[in-house]
Amino acid sequence: MVLAMTICLAALCCVLSVFLSWRYIQKTYAAIDTIFDSILAQKAGLSFETELDSRLSKLTHKAIKIVQMNSADVVQLGQEKQTIQSLLSDMSHQMKTPLSSISMYIDLLLEGNLSSGEQREFFTRIKAGTEKLGWLMDSLIKMSRLEVGAIELAPVPAGIKQTISDSISMVLAAAAKKNISIQAEPFMDTPLLHDRKWTVEAMANVLENAVKYSEANSKICISVEALPLYTKINFTDHGVGIAPEEWNSIFKRFYRGKNVKMTDGAGLGLYLASLILEKQGGYILVDSEPNKDTTFSMFLQNCKK
Amino acid sequence: MVRALDGVNLTVETGEFVAVVGQSGSGKSTLLHMLGGLDQPTSGYVVVEGHELNGMSDEQLTIFRRRNIGFVFQNYNLVPILNVYENIVLPIELDGNTIDTDFVSEIVNTLGLDGKRGNFPNELSGGQQQRVAIARALATKPSILLADEPTGNLDSKTSQDVLGVLKLTSTQFHQTIIMITHNEQIAQLADRIIHIEDGKMIREGCGRR
Numbered sequence: 001m002v003l004a005m006t007i008c009l010a011a012l013c014c015v016l017s018v019f020l021s022w023r024y025i026q027k028t029y030a031a032i033d034t035i036f037d038s039i040l041a042q043k044a045g046l047s048f049e050t051e052l053d054s055r056l057s058k059l060t061h062k063a064i065k066i067v068q069m070n071s072a073d074v075v076q077l078g079q080e081k082q083t084i085q086s087l088l089s090d091m092s093h094q095m096k097t098p099l100s101s102i103s104m105y106i107d108l109l110l111e112g113n114l115s116s117g118e119q120r121e122f123f124t125r126i127k128a129g130t131e132k133l134g135w136l137m138d139s140l141i142k143m144s145r146l147e148v149g150a151i152e153l154a155p156v157p158a159g160i161k162q163t164i165s166d167s168i169s170m171v172l173a174a175a176a177k178k179n180i181s182i183q184a185e186p187f188m189d190t191p192l193l194h195d196r197k198w199t200v201e202a203m204a205n206v207l208e209n210a211v212k213y214s215e216a217n218s219k220i221c222i223s224v225e226a227l228p229l230y231t232k233i234n235f236t237d238h239g240v241g242i243a244p245e246e247w248n249s250i251f252k253r254f255y256r257g258k259n260v261k262m263t264d265g266a267g268l269g270l271y272l273a274s275l276i277l278e279k280q281g282g283y284i285l286v287d288s289e290p291n292k293d294t295t296f297s298m299f300l301q302n303c304k305k
Numbered sequence: 306m307v308r309a310l311d312g313v314n315l316t317v318e319t320g321e322f323v324a325v326v327g328q329s330g331s332g333k334s335t336l337l338h339m340l341g342g343l344d345q346p347t348s349g350y351v352v353v354e355g356h357e358l359n360g361m362s363d364e365q366l367t368i369f370r371r372r373n374i375g376f377v378f379q380n381y382n383l384v385p386i387l388n389v390y391e392n393i394v395l396p397i398e399l400d401g402n403t404i405d406t407d408f409v410s411e412i413v414n415t416l417g418l419d420g421k422r423g424n425f426p427n428e429l430s431g432g433q434q435q436r437v438a439i440a441r442a443l444a445t446k447p448s449i450l451l452a453d454e455p456t457g458n459l460d461s462k463t464s465q466d467v468l469g470v471l472k473l474t475s476t477q478f479h480q481t482i483i484m485i486t487h488n489e490q491i492a493q494l495a496d497r498i499i500h501i502e503d504g505k506m507i508r509e510g511c512g513r514r
Binding site: 068248 | 369463490494
C-alpha cells in the first residue's frame with residue numbers, strides 16, 4: 001500500500017516537473033523570439049527589464065547593443081557622405097578665387113592698350129595664381145585621399161632622425177630666404193612607429209608655417225623627448241603665435257588664424273598634419289604665447305618592446 | 306540651497322570624445338556623477354542609450370553602471386591585491402560574463418601594458434596605473450567611458466601620454482568618452498569642448514573636427 005502510494009507520488013512529481021520545465025522552456029523561447037524580433041525590426045526599446053541580474057536581462061542588454069551598433073554604423077556612413085560633400089563644396093570654393101583672377105588678367109591682356117610694365121605685372125600675377133592653384137590641387141588631392149580613406153598609412157618602426165631631417169630639407173630654401181636658422185637639439189635616434197613619407201609631409205607643414213609666420217633672422221628649434229608610450233617632437237618658433245581661443249580651430253580645414261589673414265595661405269597645412277598624425281595613432285598639440293613663442297608638439301608611438 | 310548644476314542641457318553622440326572644462330567647484334564632477342548614475346538630479350532627467358536613470362532603484366543603477374559605464378578616476382582605484390590582468394577583467398567577471406580574450410589582449414596591447422600583465426598596482430608608476438584603469442573601463446565594452454580628471458595626479462609629460470591613449474581609444478574602438486578636466490591643453494584633443502562655470506554651461510566650443 002505504502003509502496004503504491006510512493007510510486008504514485010513519484011510519478012506525479014515527475015509529471016509536474018516535466019510540465020513546469022516545458023512551461024519554462026516555452027516561456028524562454030518566446031522571450032528569445034521577442035528579442036530577435038526586435039533586433040530584426042531594429043528597435044532598441046525592449047519590454048524586458050534590462051537592469052536585473054537575470055539571464056534574460058543580460059540577453060536583452062546584448063540585443064539592445066547589437067541594434068545600437070547597427071544604427072551607429074548607419075549614422076557613421078551618413079556622416080562620411082556628408083564629409084565628402086562638404087569637401088567637394090569647399091574645394092570648388094577655394095578654386096574659384098584664383099581662377100577668376102587669372103581669367104580677369106587674361107581678359108585685360110587680350111584687350112591690349114597696356115604698357116609693357118603693366119603687361120609684365122599681369123603676367124606675374126597670372127603666374128602666382130596658377131602656382132596657387134597647382135599647390136591647392138596638390139593639397140586637395142592629398143587631403144581627399146586621406147579623408148576618404150583611399151590610402152592607408154603604413155606606420156612601421158623607422159628612425160625618427162631621418163624623418164626630421166627630410167622634413168627640414170623641404171623648408172630649407174624658404175628659411176634661407178628669410179635667414180631663419182633651424183636648429184635641432186641633440187637627441188638619440190630612436191625607432192618610432194610612423195609612415196615616413198606622410199610624417200615628413202606633416203612636419204614640413206608645421207615647419208613651413210613656422211618659417212612663414214616668423215620674423216627674418218629668427219630661430220626655429222626642434223627637440224625630441226621620450227615619454228613612456230609616445231615620443232614627443234617639439235617645433236618651436238618665435239613668430240606671431242596663436243591665441244588660446246584659436247588652439248582648436250587652427251587644425252580645422254580651411255581655417256585661417258585671425259592675425260594672419262593678410263598672409264597667403266589656404267588653411268590646409270595644420271589640418272593635414274593633424275590628420276596624418278591621427279591616422280597613425282599619434283596626435284599633435286599646440287602651446288603658444290602670441291608674439292613670443294609657439295610650440296607644436298607631435299606625438300608618435302614608441303615601438304612596443 | 307546650493308545648485309551644483311543649473312539648466313544644463315547636453316547631448317552626446319555615440320563615438321564622440323567630449324571634454325568638460327571648468328574650475329574646481331564649477332559642477333563638472335556633479336555632471337559626470339549624474340551621467341554615470343552615481344547621483345540623481347533633483348529635477349530634469351538623464352537618459353543613456355535609452356535607459357532613463359531617474360527612478361531606478363539602487364540595485365538597478367548598480368547593474369546599469371556595470372553594463373553601460375566605464376569609470377576612470379583621478380586616483381585610479383585599482384584593487385591592490387589583484388594583478389594588472391585580474392584588475393582589467395574584474396568587471397567582466399562581476400557581471401558573470403565570459404572574457405573576450407582577444408578583445409582584452411587588444412586593449413592591453415594598445416595601452417602598452419603587455420609586459421605588465423602579472424604586475425601588481427604598487428609596482429607600477431602613476432601613468433601605468435591610470436592606463437590599467439582605462440583598460441579596465443574599456444574591457445566591458447561600455448556605452449560611455451567617463452573620466453574624472455584622469456590626469457589630475459600625473460605630471461605634464463605623463464598626462465600627455467595618458468591623453469594620447471584616451472584619444473587612441475576613442476578612434477580605435479569608437480568609444481564614446483566624456484572627460485572632465487581643468488586643463489585647456491589636455492582638452493585640445495576632444496571633438497567638442499564644454500566650458501562649465503557655477504553649474505551652468507557657459508560656452509560650447511567645437512573641437513578639431
